[in-house]
Amino acid sequence: MSLKSRPRTLNIPWSELVLVLGLVIAVLYMNSLSPAFLSLSNFFEITRIVTEVGLMALGMTLVIITGGIDLSVGSVLGLSGITMGFLYTAGLNIWLAALLGVATGALCGWINGQLITRAGIPPLIVTLATLAIFRGLALGISQAHSFGNYPKAFLALGAGYLGPVPNQLFLLVLLALGVGVVLARSTFGRFVYAIGNNPTAARFSGVPVNRVLVWVYTLSGLLAGLAGVIFTARVSSARSDAGIGTELDAITAVVLGGASIAGGSGSVVGTLLGLLLVGVVRNGLTLAFIPAEQQAIIIGAILLVAVLLNQVIRLRLGRN
Amino acid sequence: MKRVWIWLSVLAMVLASALAMAQAGKKITVVMIPKLVGIDYFNATQKGAEEAAKELGNVTLRYVGPTEASAAKQIELIENAIQAKVDVISVAANDPKALAPALQKARDAGIKVVTWDADADSRDVFCNQATFTGIGEALLDSMVDQIGKNGPAAIITSDLTAPNQNSWIAAMKAKIAKEYPNFKIVDTKAPGEDQQKAFQAAQDLMKAYPDLKGIFALSSVAFPGAADAVKQAGKSGKVAVVGLSTPKQMAPFVKDGTVRDVVLWNPIDLGYLSIYAARAAVDGTLKEGAKIKAGRLGEFTVTKDNISLQILLGKPFIFNKSNIDKFNF
Numbered sequence: 001m002s003l004k005s006r007p008r009t010l011n012i013p014w015s016e017l018v019l020v021l022g023l024v025i026a027v028l029y030m031n032s033l034s035p036a037f038l039s040l041s042n043f044f045e046i047t048r049i050v051t052e053v054g055l056m057a058l059g060m061t062l063v064i065i066t067g068g069i070d071l072s073v074g075s076v077l078g079l080s081g082i083t084m085g086f087l088y089t090a091g092l093n094i095w096l097a098a099l100l101g102v103a104t105g106a107l108c109g110w111i112n113g114q115l116i117t118r119a120g121i122p123p124l125i126v127t128l129a130t131l132a133i134f135r136g137l138a139l140g141i142s143q144a145h146s147f148g149n150y151p152k153a154f155l156a157l158g159a160g161y162l163g164p165v166p167n168q169l170f171l172l173v174l175l176a177l178g179v180g181v182v183l184a185r186s187t188f189g190r191f192v193y194a195i196g197n198n199p200t201a202a203r204f205s206g207v208p209v210n211r212v213l214v215w216v217y218t219l220s221g222l223l224a225g226l227a228g229v230i231f232t233a234r235v236s237s238a239r240s241d242a243g244i245g246t247e248l249d250a251i252t253a254v255v256l257g258g259a260s261i262a263g264g265s266g267s268v269v270g271t272l273l274g275l276l277l278v279g280v281v282r283n284g285l286t287l288a289f290i291p292a293e294q295q296a297i298i299i300g301a302i303l304l305v306a307v308l309l310n311q312v313i314r315l316r317l318g319r320n
Numbered sequence: 321m322k323r324v325w326i327w328l329s330v331l332a333m334v335l336a337s338a339l340a341m342a343q344a345g346k347k348i349t350v351v352m353i354p355k356l357v358g359i360d361y362f363n364a365t366q367k368g369a370e371e372a373a374k375e376l377g378n379v380t381l382r383y384v385g386p387t388e389a390s391a392a393k394q395i396e397l398i399e400n401a402i403q404a405k406v407d408v409i410s411v412a413a414n415d416p417k418a419l420a421p422a423l424q425k426a427r428d429a430g431i432k433v434v435t436w437d438a439d440a441d442s443r444d445v446f447c448n449q450a451t452f453t454g455i456g457e458a459l460l461d462s463m464v465d466q467i468g469k470n471g472p473a474a475i476i477t478s479d480l481t482a483p484n485q486n487s488w489i490a491a492m493k494a495k496i497a498k499e500y501p502n503f504k505i506v507d508t509k510a511p512g513e514d515q516q517k518a519f520q521a522a523q524d525l526m527k528a529y530p531d532l533k534g535i536f537a538l539s540s541v542a543f544p545g546a547a548d549a550v551k552q553a554g555k556s557g558k559v560a561v562v563g564l565s566t567p568k569q570m571a572p573f574v575k576d577g578t579v580r581d582v583v584l585w586n587p588i589d590l591g592y593l594s595i596y597a598a599r600a601a602v603d604g605t606l607k608e609g610a611k612i613k614a615g616r617l618g619e620f621t622v623t624k625d626n627i628s629l630q631i632l633l634g635k636p637f638i639f640n641k642s643n644i645d646k647f648n649f
Contacts, residue, residue, distance in 0.1 A: 036404040045403055049396055148417045159421060235395055235418040242392060286400040289382040292357060296387070 014317070015258030015310045019273040022306065026277060030284025037284050040164055048166040048234070050279040052077065052227040052243070054272070055172060056250040058179045059109075059220030061271045064254050065183075066216055067196045067263025068123035072112060073224040073250055075134035077243030080105040080228030082138045085147025085238030094154045098229045105225015106218050108134055113217035117210040123217075131247070135240075142240040150236060158233030168230050175223070180268035192216065196263030252278060252299070256306050277302070348407035349380045350598045352591075353397050355412045355438065357385040360568065360649030361587055362412075365437065368591030375615050376599055382406070391415035398422040402429050408598040412437035432601035436594040437587075444601050445622070445629040447594045449585040450636050452484070456491025458636040459562055462581040463534050464500060466560040472504040473534035473560075474525045476518055476542045480510045485538045488564075492536070506532065511542065518545030522561075526553055537563035543582075547573040567639040567647040574644050582639040587649065589617060590633055597631055 031038045056073045063070045084101030088094050108130065115126045160167045183189040191212045194202040203209050224243075232238045256274030259266025278299060285295045352369055354362035366383045373381040386393030391414040399422055401409050409426050413419045413435060420441035423433045427442065436447040463473060477485040489508075496503045506529050511517035522535055522545065537546040543563035547570070550559045556578040564583050573579040596614035600606045608624045612631070620631050639647065 034404065039403075042403045045399055049399065146415060146417065155421075231392070235392055235415075236421050237391075237415065237418040239391065239415065239418065241390065244388070244390070283400060283403075286384070286397060287404045289351070289384055289404075291384055292387050292393075 014313045016270050016273060018309050019277060023277050026280050033284055034287035036287050044164055044166055046279045046283045047169045050275055051168040051172045052231045053246055053249045054275050055223045055227040057253040057271050057275055058176060059223040060250045060254045061266050061268055062192055062216045063220050064259045065192050065196045065263060065266045066213060070220045071127040071247050072130040072134055074243040074245060074247040075131045076105050076108045076221050076224035077228040077231060077246060078240055079134045079138040080225035081232040081238040081242050082142045082240050084229055084232060086141050089147050094151055101229050102222060102225040106222035109218040109221015113214035117213050138240040146237045146239045148237040155233050155236055158230050176268055176272055183268060193264060252303055256303055258310055345378055347378045348602050350408040350410055351382045351401040351406045353394055353411040354385040355414050356389040357387060364587040364649045365591030368588035369595050372592040372595035372615060379595060379599060389414050391418040394419060395422045398426060402426050407602050408432045408434060410434040410594050410598055413440035416440045434594055434598050434601060436590055443628060445597050445606055445631060447597050447631050449590050449633045452487035453491045455636050456488040457495050458583045459536055460492045460495050462562045466580060467533040469500045470502045472506045472532060473536060474506050474532060475508040475536045476521050476546055477508060477510050478513050478539040488538060513539055513541055515541040515545040518542040519549045522546040522549035532559060534560040537561055540565040544569055547578050551578045566649055567644045568649055571644050574641055580640060583636050585633055586637040593617060593633055
């Protein structure tokens with residue numbers, strides 16, 4: 001396969017078609033479950049709640065396309081929020097504190113990237129370790145306190161609206177466009193797919209594998225850091241337990257979106273559709289007062305069915 | 321012509337009163353959000369809430385909570401409840417500050433907000449399970465009843481900076497100064513929230529003060545730790561242990577006679593009261609100084625506090641041999 005053609009171009013629209021179909025079914029079904037479901041304000045509420053996971057899922061899309069995984073993003077979210085809250089409470093300007101919070105996320109990601117490329121430890125293990133380390137740091141810095149009392153202008157980032165549209169949705173859409181274009185149209189994007197398809201071949205074809213990987217993990221950390229800042233603005237306090245378990249939500253969105261965990265395939269559009277599907281299902285079930293335990297089972301089942309469907313379609317196309 | 325006017329005004333009056341009645345008795349939906357689901361304590365509050373909703377007959381109860389004690393998940397549930405246009409959101413807050421904006425948003429949308437078990441900074445009414453004074457005095461009363469008005473007793477707290485424990489100790493000391501001036505508290509140990517260290521502290525206390533008659537154990541881990549130390553020293557019945565903990569954890573010590581009273585509140589009653597408070601909030605009967613009826617628990621007076629209104633569940637509940645097996649938390 002030459003580097004110039006996008007790998008598995010044929011499969012990507014198929015998996016997205018399945019998702020759109022799933023989304024339509026979910027919307028119709030949720031509408032029958034609860035009369036409160038189908039409204040514009042509820043739709044925007046869904047996007048407001050999924051934005052943080054969405055930001056992490058964007059970075060995770062790149063990571064998973066390279067054949068890696070980043071389990072640390074939930075902890076990075078927590079650490080970035082706490083860093084920002086701590087600095088602001090210590091007297092720093094709020095925007096500077098927020099910027100440093102995002103930078104903390106990027107630094108976390110850079111450390112992941114360095115450990116993976118230089119020490120040669122598999123991403124699963126590196127980020128499993130940093131998941132624990134970053135969360136521990138967040139707990140240590142916060143000393144079990146939460147940091148609050150932010151100015152109104154900052155809280156608007158997570159709780160403000162422009163008309164009916166929540167502010168953070170603009171950010172998500174803008175970044176999704178950016179990541180999407182880079183992935184589909186730039187040399188860097190082609191490198192990312194190439195590494196996922198065959199890292200050895202990519203290396204011999206002159207792809208700067210290590211440099212690309214460090215960038216990918218740094219970007220994943222940066223987006224998780226941004227999610228931490230948005231989360232803090234949305235709930236108006238920074239807590240060290242923020243974002244626990246959200247790495248799995250991000251991975252779910254990416255995998256639902258048709259990315260292969262083995263690397264080489266995946267797209268931003270797919271990830272956004274996966275994100276929206278989980279958001280719609282969770283919101284609809286909550287509006288129908290289905291308990292959280294049952295929701296978890298339903299979302300797990302949807303993930304399995306979607307991946308199975310993709311598998312079947314892929315096999316069929318492969319045979320033709 | 322005059323007749324028509326009379327009839328019309330009668331009709332208007334009937335309609336108006338019917339409307340008012342419809343508001344007061346209308347069917348309401350209450351979303352009740354515990355700190356987390358799947359633990360015995362909050363299963364108990366759910367049981368009480370369901371009992372009250374069934375008694376009232378015009379309350380649809382939706383008991384939904386996160387599977388881990390997370391403020392973010394509670395915020396998501398609150399925001400969804402606003403979209404679902406429920407009548408009341410009733411919550412045990414995982415973080416008083418973080419939940420406040422979402423709860424304020426609900427109130428702006430005309431939804432009544434009730435907090436219980438753990439308060440939040442924005443709400444219409446808080447169902448308070450127990451006051452510090454109430455707990456402190458219940459502990460002391462139980463001790464005096466078991467060992468007499470002179471003590472001597474010792475205290476095992478958690479940390480010397482723990483705010484709840486310090487408030488209980490202050491309430492106990494205030495009552496000692498007023499009613500039992502001869503009651504001696506010989507020592508206060510602070511082993512932290514650590515059962516093994518509390519066990520050690522109780523052993524040390526019994527060695528240092530051979531005539532010690534009682535130990536106050538003021539945390540849910542200090543209580544079983546101290547009770548275990550007394551039992552292993554063969555001093556069950558000679559050194560009384562009184563404290564706060566959950567009944568399931570303390571049941572073995574209550575049954576073998578090491579502990580007579582376990583002081584806490586009854587979470588079933590707390591859940592029960594919160595539903596009656598939710599009903600009163602919608603009916604508009606919740607005002608400072610007003611009395612609201614809460615089924616089998618009787619009447620409660622609504623008081624004002626620094627946020628809005630508050631209803632106190634009452635005196636702490638004492639778990640002992642006669643009732644401890646009925647509680648599964």
